[in-house]
Amino acid sequence: MTQGPVDRRQAVIDAATANDWARVHSxxxxxxxxxxxxxxxxxxxxxxxxxxxxxxxxxxxxxxxAHLDAGNEEAAAxxxxxxxxxxxxxxxxxxAFAWLDRGDRxxxxxxxxxxxx
Numbered sequence: 001m002t003q004g005p006v007d008r009r010q011a012v013i014d015a016a017t018a019n020d021w022a023r024v025h026s027x028x029x030x031x032x033x034x035x036x037x038x039x040x041x042x043x044x045x046x047x048x049x050x051x052x053x054x055x056x057x058x059x060x061x062x063x064x065x066a067h068l069d070a071g072n073e074e075a076a077a078x079x080x081x082x083x084x085x086x087x088x089x090x091x092x093x094x095x096a097f098a099w100l101d102r103g104d105r106x107x108x109x110x111x112x113x114x115x116x117x
């Protein structure tokens with residue numbers, strides 16, 4: 001029996017609350033329905049915390065695009081900062097700075113928030 005989107009969402013929330021990132025990763029990476037920005041962000045976090053940095057990078061990039069498509073520029077800027085951090089850790093300075101610039105442009109006219117940090 002497959003889980004529906006509502007059941008899967010609750011299972012992901014429960015697993016994340018329990019810090020069971022392997023379960024979060026399993027649930028989200030096997031989802032039949034497309035992930036939204038939050039889903040991609042959680043998948044990226046789970047990938048990072050379970051030793052999959054290249055998958056985390058790809059998922060944070062997908063989160064950036066999904067948040068932008070949904071009009072959530074602040075969340076997109078946060079995702080771009082995550083991508084920049086992973087690029088920096090990998091030694092790709094130019095890519096890291098490009099991702100930081102994307103986030104800066106999105107937040108330029110927004111009130112000061114945690115994302116600005």
